[in-house]
Amino acid sequence: MSVKPSTGHGSELEWFKSSYSTDDGPACVEVASTPGTAHVRDSKNMHGPRLAFGLQGWAAFVSYTAGP
Template sequence: MTSAPLSHNLAWFRSSYSTEQGGNCVEVAATPTAIHVRDSKVPHGPRLTLSPGAWSAFTAFARTAA
């Protein structure tokens, strides 16, 4: 297991479908070796760290399931 960079060193972004009114959003930050995912309502809370391959498989599945 590798240690993840601190949240303040990552460039987090939300989907363009998210609004400023809040709601249920996730934020994503990509590095060359990992994709980090967190709850936008709890930015300093836990986060999920995935390999780029796992993230790619997840997003491909999400596109077909929508």
Template sequence: MNTTGELNWFKSSYSGSEGDDCVEVARTPQVVHVRDSKDADGPRFAVSPSAWVDFVGYAAH
């Protein structure tokens, strides 16, 4: 989070340069937030940092 309390979203380094099928992530010490970059105001989900690490490890294989 920045000093105004807003989440700092960043695009996955695996997202394409065309802007399609992009995932954005914002981390806090307690939660990892995930959203679709094409719909920034749309649905999001949040998981614990340990669950995120497990997911990324699984997805990398």
């Protein structure tokens, strides 16, 4: 998997989504990072709610979702 930047949409954050997500297919989450924080949003609703995780919380989430 690789990541690709999403279109800007005027955000101060640089958002990335998985290369597994296509422009015409199923939408997925997008992630942006700042020092100490991982930001997450729904790619179908870019101006909707966003979540922010501390880096330890994000690492725990990613390791959980990646599976064994």
